[in-house]
Amino acid sequence: MILEIKTKPLTEITKEALDILFHGLGTVNTIRFLNQFTVGHGDYASEREELFGHLTMDELVRDIKQHQAETAL
Numbered sequence: 001m002i003l004e005i006k007t008k009p010l011t012e013i014t015k016e017a018l019d020i021l022f023h024g025l026g027t028v029n030t031i032r033f034l035n036q037f038t039v040g041h042g043d044y045a046s047e048r049e050e051l052f053g054h055l056t057m058d059e060l061v062r063d064i065k066q067h068q069a070e071t072a073l
Helices: 010-025 027-035 044-052 057-071
Strands: none
């Protein structure tokens, strides 16, 4: 006995999955969920070095705390 499996086109599966996600999670949470699977761009390591490489850890922590205090107003 041979079991025949019928598959749907990927576009149809994607539409059904998105409908389920939007219905079950809502728009915002569906988008948040999908964003975890997107690939970023650029070279984070190089950008980090360029932006923060001249700072010590203590300076970074100080700047973060200062920024948090300023934006909490």
